[in-house]
Amino acid sequence: MRRFKHFLRSFVFVLFLCGFAQVLAQDDNELPKESKFKEPTTKLWFNTYGNIRISKRLFWDAQTHFRFQETAATPFIGQVAQVYNRHAIGYIYSKYVNFSLGGVLRVNFNTNELSEDKNVVPEWRIWHQYQFAQPVYNAMIYHRIRIEHRWTKGFTEDSDYIYRNRWRYMFRAKIPLNNHKLETGTLYVSPEAELIMQSGKAVVGSVMEDLRVTTTLGYILNPRLKVAAGLMYSQGQTLYNPGVFKQSWTMRFHVYFSPDFRKVKNKLPEIHFTD
Secondary structure (H helix, E strand, O other), rough: OOOHHHHHHHHHHHHHHHHHHHHOOOOOOHOOOOOOOOOOOEEEEEEEEEEEEOOOOEEEEEEEEEEEEEOOOOOOOOOOEEEEEOOOEEEEEEEEEEEEEEEEEEEOOOOOOOOOOOOOEEEEEEEEEEEEEEEEEEEEEEEEEEEEEEEEEEOOOOOOOOEEEEEEEEEEEEEOOOOOOOOOOOOOEEEEEEEEEEEEEEEEOEEEEEEEEEEEEEEEEEEEEEEEEEEEEEEEEEOOOOOEEEEEEEEEEEEOOOEOOOOOOOOOOOOOOOO
């Protein structure tokens, strides 16, 4: 655990150091005199997370996300903005440590109702994840490091794919409210914060893509099924100008399912790895 904590501190420090170096390297004349914040947008996300056990050590991480964003015609819920298909094969090192490697197909929809550009473009990613859990009294805390290699393009006809890396660290806690531990029938609260940095040739100063702060309320229906809902605030630098920040408020609804078809006793993991 001491080695992990040292690695975690080093990882977060490197993220900030890389971002600071890129900002210093930029010509000051390209930046506005002071930071500008766009008006917040509202979003609505419906997410499913599948943790399907394959063997004693392997599991299939199957995630599907439907994300909506406000438009001029529909202020709050808006229209479909992205559809995620994120899948990976995970390895359970212990009941508190697991790793994953897989791919993502994200379908992006043009939410600008006045645009004459393409309506839909695909986005491709390769991702790997390292998650560590730790019990604290009757709660659980999680550290998640996720690294994504992504290929994105705009909606214009002549838009080409650009390559970027995302460096993500999330801290999350699960605190039972009506029970002494996280088990069937437990209502829990889950505060979390995630920092998402980015790098690549197209990233000139805009290294902080997103900072997300979320509070979620969840309920454990049984060891195989959980539901949750929460509110997230996020802000981050725009790619075209590091002095301009985007903001959003997002309502998130989650379903977690963990089928396990192995014919062995005590086959369910003690903690949920993939939420």
